[in-house]
Amino acid sequence: MDTAANPPEHPPADPASATPTASVTATASASASATATASATATDGAALRRMQFAWYINDWAYAAFSATVLTVFLGPYLTSIAKNAADASGDVHPLGLTIRAGSFFPYTVSFSVLVSVAVMLVAGTVADRTGRHKELMCGFAYVGALATMGMFFLGGDRYLLGGGLLVVANIAYAVSVALSYAYLPGLAGPDQRDAVSSKGWAYGYAGGGLLLIANLALFEGHDALGLSSGTAVRICLASAGLWWALFTIVPMLRLPSRAGVAPDRTAAAAGRPTAGSLRELARTLRGMREYPLTLLYLGAFLCYNDGIQTVVSQASLYGSEELGMDQTSLVAAVLLVQIVAIGGALLLGRIAGRYGAKRTVLGSLVAWVFTLALGYFMPAHQPIWFFALACMIGLVLGGSQALSRSLFSHLIPAGKEAEYFSFYKVSDRGTSWMGPLVFGLAYQITGSYRSAIISLLVFFVIGFAVLAKVPVRRAIEAVGNPVPERL
Structure with missing residues (x-):
């Protein structure tokens, strides 16, 4: 406390009794206090920037x-x-099931996401009770990285090995990302979260794009290097695991163990953290019913983000099998998505600053509908059209997800950030099994990937309709948070 600005509650009865020496001492003490306060503030600001950078690098890694x-x-x-x-x-x-070979990948993605929902819920509540968010986040990251590096050994007809590694890696990826989201409320105030969230997405696209450039160079030059195309693909797959493992070192060293968890909650975790976490999960589920508008927002996000995740995960399959794109064109298109998405995430963040996050997200969903329509009518064997589709995806991909994340941060009751973000990520992953399932079923029934891609329209239409009905201002007031100037 600065004593110059805040005089003692009980000053000396006789002001004359204050000697010059005492006065000098008090002044020096006040000056030292002010200097210490300023130094602490500067240190806190520097520490916050270091944590933000580590959080950005985590996006870069995974x-x-x-x-x-x-x-x-x-x-x-x-x-x-x-x-x-x-x-x-x-x-x-x-496992004795009969499915089309062309549906194996989307079905495997769908299964992995279903399992990841249960794992995320348990891991999130264990992290809340033990205060070991970083340890769990990095631990799952390394499990996923090792499974991804194991994809180097795929080949021949080992599709079951590939499916098993995909399930392990995708579950670990989902849990690690879910735990990283819990850091956002502690890294930025309400007015800065759109910017911090968007910057995190931009870092992710930059990191993913940089590795894709290296992989594209490797794949294009595999003949000169004496490698088969299959070997080049396996090296590219393993490189993603190595990249993930190496850059996870930064958040492991710089992020705090606890992400927005009250200190007294970790003491209650002693003894049986898993059993206690399941009880905590049940309490959180019951408590969420007190905020139906927050749940309504989660329902909207659950729908439209499922469509987004499915487009992202199935785009290369659609491009190769339906549009006849070769591997070089696929890599170049995804690289284009990564590059455009960096600017797209930052651009939509600026638009949200002017028109509000909700309006911006709604506009992005309309753009997603037009993007799917373009994909459906797109002629085969025309890379220029495929690249145009990639640009459209990049413009809306990062911004729609980054703004959805920051918008949700306003709908969480104070002190419940980690728990609610676990459920947010469950809604992120929890329905993305439905999109691949619908995609796979549409192909199973029609034999056409065009029918499969257009079937995803339902997720964007329903998501738009539900989000439009969410009274965001009233939802923020209901949980007791300050309402931002623009929504």
């Missing part, structure tokens, strides 16, 4: 898995391996 593995290389490669193992009818039989 985005390589999403871009290189899920979006570009694994879909077509695992599908080709499944086709190698297929019978005369073009079917494979994992």
